[in-house]
Amino acid sequence: MPGGSVLNGSAGRFAVVGIPGHRRVTMFRHAVVAAGLAEPYVISWRDVLAGRELRVPEGSLLRVDSPGEDAETDALLRGPGDPARVGGGAAWYTAFTAGLERVAAIPGVRLLGDVREIAVMFDKRRCHAVLSAAGVPVPPAFEICSYAELRAEMARRKWARVFVKPVHGSSASGVIALHARGDRVQAVTSAAWGSGGTLFNSLRVRTYTSHEEVERVVDLLAGDGLHVERWFPKASAGGRVFDLRVVTVAGRPTHAVVRTSRTPMTNLHLGGRRGDLELVRSRAELWERMMDVCARAAACFPGSLATGVDVMVGADWRSVAVAEVNAFGDLLPGLGDISGHGRDTYAEQVRAVLAGMTASAR
Structure with a gap:
């Protein structure tokens, strides 16, 4: 087993901060066990956010995973309320980054992801700035605090189409594809009004x-900060x-x-479909x-073992731009790797860690 001599005993045992029982943690567990190693030690995000004592075996290799898709964890991050609600990103981010600091302070562990880089990837303004400064192609962008400011800035820049994104959002929550020209406006989004004026x-x-x-939607979301990017016309195939x-x-x-999608949102949970790679x-x-x-986008986050890069192909089938870089964008079940080794994303990460440790032990 590659790297096995480096992982004897508890020293070097894998551990993960995540949601116990979630498929992310389960798939990572399977990858670790398949490599012939002990089951990873699991720390619950609930314990991190609730301020409970955090302990893992000395020398653990600690992976930080997503705190999403768990109602109790969401309440600890954003406060009580329906987990399906839109908004609360600023409170979420404050609690999340405080949790990351607690994780980074666990003694005797080696983090497999830099918590400062994770924090940047969850702030669209900072992430966009880092990518742009490194010369990674990204759509031009600006920040706004209200619908009136949005329309004024679009008019000043002569932009008719933009994507409006909550600064700390994910999974397209609160994202608006906006087309505005003269007195006509069209906003495409997955945000829907519920009782009590909640999205x-x-x-x-x-x-x-x-x-x-549209003004009502934008102004409600603006309290948490909005990042606006110029519309990047995407390539299409088969009408999608x-x-x-x-x-x-x-x-x-x-x-x-x-x-692929017939709407501006390609997220698979919003009706997008897997296309022809x-x-x-x-x-x-x-x-x-x-x-x-x-690769250049990933190089902006050298302390992160894995990233999920959302990359767009232009309508000309030549231009390329990065829309997002995701700290927890590695959940792609059922897909082999593009290098032909047949490993899933989690097995590939375990392999990379073991290979790196073996090299460093020489």
Whole structure:
């Protein structure tokens, strides 16, 4: 077993901060056990956020995973309320980064992801700035505090179409694809109105065309901060626009999925479908450019074992731009790696850690 001599006893045992029982933790566990190692020690995000004592075996290799998809954890991050509600990103981020600091302070562990980099990836303004400063292609962007400010800045820049994104959002929560020209407006989003004037995440993308309603949505979300990017016209195939989620491990692109949709949102949970990866790979020059851009995006976060890069192909099938870099974007079940080794994203990360430890022990 590669690296086995480095992981004897409790020293070097894998551990994970996550949601016990979630498929992310389960898949990571399977990858560790399949490598012939002891089951990873699991720390619950609930214990981290509730301020409970955190203990792992001395010398553990600690992976930080997503705190999402758990109602109790969400309440600890955003406060009580329906987990499906939109908003509360500023409170979520404050609690989340405080939790990351607690994790980083656990004695005697080696973190497999830099918590400061995770914090940057969960702040769209900071992440965009880091990528832009490194020369990674990203859409031009600005920040706004209200719908009136949004429309004024769009007019000043002569932009008719933009993506409005909550600064600390994820999974397209609260994202609005906005087209505004003259007295006409169209806002496409998964945010739906619920009782008491609350916005909720819906699995159905909808369109608002009333200025008053769009203003109401934007202004409600603006309290947590909004990041606005110029619309990047995406390539399409079979009448569906597409982008890609590319997972990098140790800085190298290893897995990818094409996400297609008839709406501006390609997220699979919003009705997006997996597309034809080989169609994109057959464009050799384009594919090489995309992989280079994803590697350059990952290089902006050298302390992160894995990233999930959302990369867009332009309508010209030549231009490329990065939409997001995700700290927890490695959940791609059922997909083999694009390098042909047949490992899933978690097995690839375990392999990379063991290989790195073996090299350092020589």
